[in-house]
Structure formats: C-alpha cells, structure tokens
Amino acid sequence: MQIIKLDAIDSTNLYLKKLMFNTQALDYTIVVADKQTSGRGQMGTTWVSEGGKNLTFSILKKFNNLEVSDQFELNICISLAIFRSLNELKIPDLKIKWPNDILSGSNKICGVLIENILSGSKIQASIIGIGLNVNQISFNNLPNVSSLKLITGIQYDLDELLKIMAKNISAVFDHYFAGNQQNLKTQYLEHLFRKDKASTFLNNSNTMFTGIIRNVTNEGKLLVEEEDEIFKQYDLKELKLLY
Numbered sequence: 520m521q522i523i524k525l526d527a528i529d530s531t532n533l534y535l536k537k538l539m540f541n542t543q544a545l546d547y548t549i550v551v552a553d554k555q556t557s558g559r560g561q562m563g564t565t566w567v568s569e570g571g572k573n574l575t576f577s578i579l580k581k582f583n584n585l586e587v588s589d590q591f592e593l594n595i596c597i598s599l600a601i602f603r604s605l606n607e608l609k610i611p612d613l614k615i616k617w618p619n620d621i622l623s624g625s626n627k628i629c630g631v632l633i634e635n636i637l638s639g640s641k642i643q644a645s646i647i648g649i650g651l652n653v654n655q656i657s658f659n660n661l662p663n664v665s666s667l668k669l670i671t672g673i674q675y676d677l678d679e680l681l682k683i684m685a686k687n688i689s690a691v692f693d694h695y696f697a698g699n700q701q702n703l704k705t706q707y708l709e710h711l712f713r714k715d716k717a718s719t720f721l722n723n724s725n726t727m728f729t730g731i732i733r734n735v736t737n738e739g740k741l742l743v744e745e746e747d748e749i750f751k752q753y754d755l756k757e758l759k760l761l762y
C-alpha cells in the first residue's frame with residue numbers, strides 16, 4: 520500500500536484524482552494531508568478541519584467489473600470499515616447515518632466523500648475521501664459534531680489511526696469481492712442511525728414530516744414508512760434527517 524504524505528493541499532480527493540489520471544496510481548494508493556485548504560464535503564459542501572489535528576485522507580480503489588448500479592455498495596463497505604476501525608478503538612455508541620456519516624451518539628465524527636471514475640456503465644475506480652475528527656476539541660459551536668478526543672479524552676496518533684483504517688478498508692473490500700454483499704448490507708442496516716424509530720425529516724420544500732426509516736434500497740435510497748403505512752423512497756437531495 521503506497522502512502523503519499525503531504526503537508527498542505529487543496530483537497531486529497533482532487534490530488535488523488537489527478538494522480539490517477541496522470542500516472543496510473545496503484546490500487547489502494549493513499550494520499551494523506553496535514554491540512555486541506557479546500558476540503559470538499561458531500562453535496563458541494565466544504566469540509567473544514569483544523570490542520571495537524573485530524574485525519575484527512577483519500578484512498579484509491581480500482582475495480583474490474585463493478586456496475587454503476589451497484590455504487591451504493593461502496594458506501595456500505597466504507598461505512599462498515601470505518602465503523603470497525605472506531606469499534607477497535609472502543610469509541611462508544613457508534614452508528615452509521617445514511618448514507619455514510621459515522622456518529623458517536625448523535626454527533627458526527629467522520630464524513631466520507633466517494634467520487635467515482637466511470638467508463639460506460641462500469642465504475643473503473645473510486646476516490647474515497649475520509650475526514651475523521653480526531654484530536655480537534657473545538658468546533659466553533661457547530662451542533663452535533665464531535666471528535667475522538669472529545670469523546671474519550673485520549674490524544675491519538677494519526678499514523679496509527681490511518682493504519683487501522685487502511686487495514687479495515689482492504690479487509691471489507693476482500694469480504695465484498697468474496698461474495699458477501701448481502702451480509703455486509705445486513706451489518707450496515709444493523710448499525711443504521713434511527714432505524715425503526717420515529718424520526719423527523721425535512722423535505723426539499725423545507726416541510727417537516729415524520730416517518731420511520733425501514734431500509735435502504737439497492738440503489739441507496741432511504742425507505743421511509745410514513746403515515747398510513749405508506750412507504751416512500753428518498754435520495755440525499757430529497758430529504759434531511761433532523762432527529
């Protein structure tokens with residue numbers, strides 16, 4: 520596994536994408552930066568992280584024959600790999616918030632941005648960007664955000680954490696390609712935040728509604744049971760889970 524360490528970069532996802540196109544980087548190449556000047560989050564947001572305190576890295580995963588229609592399975596693999604890593608460190612009350620945030624209690628401690636490089640209906644490779652809040656202890660009063668240090672009081676070694684994450688990512692992909700897709704989906708659902716609980720959501724016309732998360736479809740949509748036992752499917756642009 521090749522690890523490229525940078526002091527500062529705009530975004531490790533962007534760096535790895537350029538590397539992939541320019542040099543045909545190897546499977547599982549990792550780019551890790553102390554500081555990102557334009558860290559990117561899901562849905563066009565920015566990912567802000569105090570330099571030197573957190574783990575901000577991207578890992579390249581190449582595929583031979585993965586259909587675009589299976590892309591949600593990548594979210595399942597990565598969420599579970601991060602979940603297992605944090606479980607090894609005994610971080611309490613871990614949950615996966617659909618599609619791929621990792622929470623402790625109801626606070627986000629890790630975010631994931633997966634960018635796929637396509638060739639027709641196949642995914643040639645994925646750039647998997649991971650931002651884990653580790654030793655940062657102040658988040659400017661941002662709600663529902665935390666870090667490993669805020670949770671356990673321990674100061675963590677970032678290199679050690681990266682090793683644990685990389686080990687679990689490759690182990691989960693091995694498991695996936697050995698034919699365990701269904702088993703991984705079952706584990707993902709077991710850890711899904713607010714599954715089978717009454718929750719409040721905001722739809723894209725900013726209206727609040729209540730419902731119960733029942734499942735995630737194979738395309739990665741959230742299946743919500745609403746009043747009168749009506750089931751509706753939503754993608755990430757269509758709703759926000761409030762509580």
Ligand code: BTN
Pocket residue numbers: 529530531532533555557558559560561562564566574575576577620629630631632647648649650651
């Ligand atoms: C999210 O919005 O939850 C996803 C955040 C992903 C952040 C990571 S940090 C390393 C990698 N490089 C980026 O620019 N973003 C991802």
